[in-house]
Amino acid sequence: MNGSWRWEYQRYDPKSERLVESLCALGNGRFATRGSAPETTADDIHYPATYLAGCYDRLTSTVAGRTVSNEDMVRLPDWTALRYRCLPDDAPPGDWLTPDHPALRHYRVSLDLRTGTLTRRLLFLDAEGRRLGVTHTRLVHMGDPYLAAQRTVLRAYGWSGRLEVASVLDGDVVNAGVDRYRALAGRHLVAHRTGVNAEGISWLSSATSASRIRIGIAVRTCVRPVAVVDVTCTAATAQQSYVLPIRRGQPVVVVKTAALCTSLDRPRADPVRSSIEHVTYAAAFPALLASHRAAWQRIWAEGGVRAAGDTGRILRLHAFHVLQTLSPHTAELDTGVPARGLHGEAYRGHVFWDELFVLPYLDLHFPETARALLMYRHRRLPAAREEARRAGAAGAMFPWQSGSSGTEETQRLHLNPRSGRWLPDHSHLQRHVGSAVAWNVWQYGLATGDTGFMHGPGAELLLNIAHFWADTAVWDARLGRYRIRGVVGPDEYHDAYPDATTPGIDDNAYTNVTAAWAIARALDLYGELPAARRAELLARLGVDAERLQCWEEISRRLYVPHHRDVISQFHGYGDLAELDWDTYRGRYHDIRRLDRILEAEGDTPNRYQVSKQADTLMLGFLFRPEELARLFRRLGYPLDEELWARTVAYYLRRTCHGSTLSSLVHGWILARQQGADAWEYCREALLGDITDVQGGTTGEGIHLGAMAGTLDLVERGVVGLEAGADGLHVDPVQLSEIPASAFTVCYLGHRDIRIHFRPGRLGVRVPTSLHGPVPLVLPGGRREHVAAGQERWFRLSAAQAATSPR
Secondary structure, eight states: OOOTTTTOOOOGGGGGGHHHHHHHHHESSEEEOOOOOOTSSSSSOOOOEEEEEEEEEEEEETTTTTEEEEEEOOBBBBBEEEEEEETTTTTTOOOOOOTSSTTEEEEEEEEEEEEEEEEEEEEEEEHHHHHEEEEEEEEEEETTTTTTEEEEEEEEEEEEEEEEEEEEEEOOOOOOGGGGGGGGGGEEEEEEEEOOOOSSSSEEEEEEETTOOOOEEEEHHHHHHHSHHHHHOOSSEEEEEEEEEETTOOOOOEEEEEEEEESSSSSSHHHHHHHHHHHTTTOOOOHHHHHHHHHHHHHHHHOOOSSSSSHHHHHHHHHHHHHHHSSSGGGGGGOOOBBBTTTGGGGGBBBBBBBHHHHHHHHHHHHHHHHHHHHHHHHHHHHHHHHHTTTSSSSOOOOBBOOSSSSSSOOSSSTTTTEEEEEOOOOGGOOHHHHHHHHHHHHHHHHOOOHHHHIIIIIHHHHHHHHHHHOOEEEETTTTEEEEEEEETTTTSSSSOOOOOSOOOOHHHHHHHHHHHHHHHHHHHHHHHHHHHHHHHHHTOOOHHHHHHHHHHHHHHHHOOOOTTEOOOOTTTTGSSOOHHHHHHHHSOTTTHHHHHHHHHOOGGGGOOSSSSSSSTHHHHSSOOHHHHHHHTTTOOOHHHHHHHHHHHHHTTOOOOOOOHHHHHHHHHHHTTTOOOOHHHHHHHHHHHTTTTTTTTGGOOOOHHHHHHHHHIIIIIISOOOEEEEEEOOOOOOTTTSOOOOEEEETTEEEEEEEEEEEEEEEEOOSSSSSOEEEEEEEEGEEEOTTTTOOEEOOOOOTTEEEOOH
């Protein structure tokens, strides 16, 4: 049974094992290991894998008669592998025991979220009546980002004999964790070397084939009782085998301690030598476990989000996986936000726009990590400028999919598993990722007051993104408006007009409105800069003051299409045919991937008013109603509550939620509107990965944006907590299923500001510090302050405006 800090699976089910492996993965922000059983190797059921943040490699494949190049996050050698079997005195050795062996009688997997440890318990009963209990405890050290460890205890119940145990370091691995990629090349590791040194430490050296990242892994295996070791090394594997006595009350204990070092590390050193040195001086397992637990305790104090019941338990799981992927260690790395975490190979480990859903949480809890993720984008600004140049535009055009270098990594072909056909992929036309970067830069600045970043890298990012949008917009004299043409919006289903010979649609409302916002914010920031910095940036951009005036005009005159008294998803959306939703639901039941269904029928979603996920409604996720109304007024369009409510209702009926982000955004918007169906969507967002709503996708890696988005749903959506230039804004809504919550945030240099939200009340505790009081903006514009070292409680209803110290 699952407790508030424990996530458990009580039986072995081969059909769900890949899901368990993803949800039970362990990591520390630098690398992560899937929660696979150490007895197993990769097959149709199991997929043991370790991934390092920022470790990519490129391979070329031939698909559908075309040569395609793909950059992948590389699957690294398996340090966890452990084999064991009983050795009868007068018979051949038994089978190696695995969860798939018919002798298995009991199986339980337990993930302890509080301490970041994974425990797997197995019980075998063989034909001779011997019972063997096995307990594995694994950690990927949160304190030391180079270390991981696994302790295995084997117990004999009612018998005595011998066991053979093999500790394996397996480098013979390929990227094969996603079925639809199986036709593509996946052997990224080459130049393997293995060995076992005089101290009994096994080591493995390899390198990625194209990017030439050198990888060193060393494993120290300790066994009790002490036994003679037999060493077997091949080019890609190192194995240490032991024959050990076992009897009732005298268990066999095997501890594997691993160190992972690469040529990406700083300072640079030989990865194999570094890994051997690191594991040689690593503490014993009990001490490693204690320091690991202490590191997690600190992280939970800063990053935990508390709520009651099952919702709180799921939020804790989501926070756990976000913090394993993007921990404080991430602040030392050159890495972005991998959409599927460090948990699997879906999306090839690429960086999309998912940081839009992740950074709001990190801004308020781990601002140093948020800054590092923005610096990932800044370091790739030259690549984004080159991408814009190739597209015939100025400024910076960030790619839809990014990897190591910042060039566009979006595939140009994708497989429809339903039809078996490889199809052109135009999702690289999702230019709106630049606006997501700009939004994250701005929100980070509001939360931290980090002037050094905002006047430095932040200004360069904002102004280059604004330059791209201003240069991309074209004047339409007939409309008297600027237009952005030939793009794809967040919906993704519409990549062309019906029967068009060229890809792209025109004037996606989300793209145009966020472009106008990005240009306006860039001009705001430019106005705050010292004169010398302004002159420097203009020279770098190659623009003058007159051109900035043109930017201002474009930011006020971009076209936002409308039809039938709602905001159009894009120009011409209202002219598309309506889909017979009932027929398709009746025929297929699950129509989340309606694009695949229609293509298999010889049709296309380009013909219909259907959306994969929130598109126009994303505007309501980024901007509060009053801010969105101001944006539209600035563009010369009215936007009142009735128009927005009609727009929300219109697209709710036409969205099939083919992305885990869709239910999150819809739940957010309906919660803010006090909509009747809000919890239905919020609940789906919470359960998306746990129940594998997308049907097999979680086993390929968690959906990091959706997980982080549920944390943001509580903080920014329900509590209404947002960092503003004038203070922390609180504007809560009633959501009966999440009536109360608590979390700790950072704001303008303050650390550990404790927020307690209760129905009708808000508690704020500011720890003692040298910073001034924390300003609050409560509903109705009411302004309050909480001094350092003080705790205050506020009534949030207008009728009860009094405050009370507590």
